[in-house]
Amino acid sequence: MPKNSLDEVVRIAASVGSPAILLIVALSIVGSTGLAGGAALTAALALLGGPGGIPAGIMVLTFVGGVSAALASYGLEALLVAIYNQRINQSDDDDIVDTVVREINSNKLLRQTQKKTIISAVTKTFSILLVGRTGTGKSSTINSLLGREVAPVGGTAPVTSEVSFFDCPINEAKIRLYDTPGLCDSAEMSNDDSYLEAIKKVLPFIDLVLFITPLNETRVSKDERIALRSLSAAIGKELWENAIVLFSFTCSKLPGNSLFEPFLGLRTEALKEFISEISSSKIAGSLPFLAIDNSAKSCPDGCEWIPELFTLIVERCSASGVMPFVEALGEEVGSADDSYGDYSSAENNTNEEYRSKRINLDEEQQQRVKRGVKRSVIGGALIGALVTVAAVPAAPAFFAGAVAGAGIGFWRWLSKR
Numbered sequence: 001m002p003k004n005s006l007d008e009v010v011r012i013a014a015s016v017g018s019p020a021i022l023l024i025v026a027l028s029i030v031g032s033t034g035l036a037g038g039a040a041l042t043a044a045l046a047l048l049g050g051p052g053g054i055p056a057g058i059m060v061l062t063f064v065g066g067v068s069a070a071l072a073s074y075g076l077e078a079l080l081v082a083i084y085n086q087r088i089n090q091s092d093d094d095d096i097v098d099t100v101v102r103e104i105n106s107n108k109l110l111r112q113t114q115k116k117t118i119i120s121a122v123t124k125t126f127s128i129l130l131v132g133r134t135g136t137g138k139s140s141t142i143n144s145l146l147g148r149e150v151a152p153v154g155g156t157a158p159v160t161s162e163v164s165f166f167d168c169p170i171n172e173a174k175i176r177l178y179d180t181p182g183l184c185d186s187a188e189m190s191n192d193d194s195y196l197e198a199i200k201k202v203l204p205f206i207d208l209v210l211f212i213t214p215l216n217e218t219r220v221s222k223d224e225r226i227a228l229r230s231l232s233a234a235i236g237k238e239l240w241e242n243a244i245v246l247f248s249f250t251c252s253k254l255p256g257n258s259l260f261e262p263f264l265g266l267r268t269e270a271l272k273e274f275i276s277e278i279s280s281s282k283i284a285g286s287l288p289f290l291a292i293d294n295s296a297k298s299c300p301d302g303c304e305w306i307p308e309l310f311t312l313i314v315e316r317c318s319a320s321g322v323m324p325f326v327e328a329l330g331e332e333v334g335s336a337d338d339s340y341g342d343y344s345s346a347e348n349n350t351n352e353e354y355r356s357k358r359i360n361l362d363e364e365q366q367q368r369v370k371r372g373v374k375r376s377v378i379g380g381a382l383i384g385a386l387v388t389v390a391a392v393p394a395a396p397a398f399f400a401g402a403v404a405g406a407g408i409g410f411w412r413w414l415s416k417r
């Protein structure tokens, strides 16, 4: 649809506020249930206070036309995200984000999954649940992934029945880390119903679960077994769908001087077998296992692990988490081919263009990331919007600074590949 009419829909809806949003949701429901124009107009007029005169009628008609086209091009979630973002951007109220989140939550016409998608995109929050024994490298892994010292390393976490979290603002987005102190360190905590209840409560907000266990051990420890079993029972398969298993300390000496690759194979098989026992063989079979080491860029087999972890996260995290994650780290992602950049033609190598990025993806990882981004509802719309971005140098107000921010740059970079 033409960019101007889309901007117009977003502008009007953002200034009218909740009645216009209700109207859009109603129109989307009417559209998806196959009831055409007449019903849509009735709904529109009813929601806007009835047919109050010809000018109002014409305005509503124009608006409804714009909304229908926008819904067809971008989908309901992306359209609402753009409208809410516009409202947040033009408001001086410090609590505007909370107000908007409350409004989204109280919208009875939206499904729970739609609410989650819209809220993560509007608050730009990506939530990670960290699971693993103390000292296995949970904090260090987050710091390595984010390229910043955000999580305190080496501190022993207190054993409490709270599921604590802390926020790390990165670029325009926010990474929220939920730690589960004590879960894998004490059978008492893993079997404590109130503790599991507390974890269950935060689960709807979790975009990614990282289970971290050191490679340099011979077996799945008893504490880990108890913790994983209770977590799986309490939370069910959702836990695993967005999960990644990480083996840390892979550059450390392995038991019995074992070689890295065969030992990794054995540990992976053992853990997979246990996970299939407590969940299902299908879940265990599709679960990714990755070798990492927070003291090194590469594992003993020479594989750089941060680009692979970035790619796996885009593939495995919840669909609503993709954009906030890409928005947080997108600017730091480059391609492995750019690593050597064209220094000869640069005046000096302070020019960002000629620098290798912190996370360099190879060809295959780029393709996987592309597919992962498309999987998100907002990502689908983003691809549509970026076709326009490529043709018009000034980015449309719809997405610039709205859904994507840094993500747009990232996506443009990816699309060139």
Ligand SMILES: Nc1nc2c(ncn2[C@@H]2O[C@H](COP(=O)(O)OP(=O)(O)OP(=O)(O)O)[C@@H](O)[C@H]2O)c(=O)[nH]1
Residues within 6 Å of the ligand: 132, 133, 134, 135, 136, 137, 138, 139, 140, 141, 152, 153, 154, 155, 156, 157, 248, 249, 250, 252, 292, 293, 294, 295
């Ligand atoms: N060699 C090596 N050291 C690591 C690795 N990961 C973490 N460490 C070190 O292990 C210690 C513990 O790491 P943390 O990241 O604090 O572990 P944690 O799991 O967050 O620990 P708690 O917060 O106490 O539960 C620190 O001294 C880290 O530097 C790794 O992969 N390899």
Ligand SMILES: [Mg+2]
Residues within 6 Å of the ligand: 138, 139, 140, 151, 152, 153, 154, 155, 157
């Ligand atoms: Mg820690």
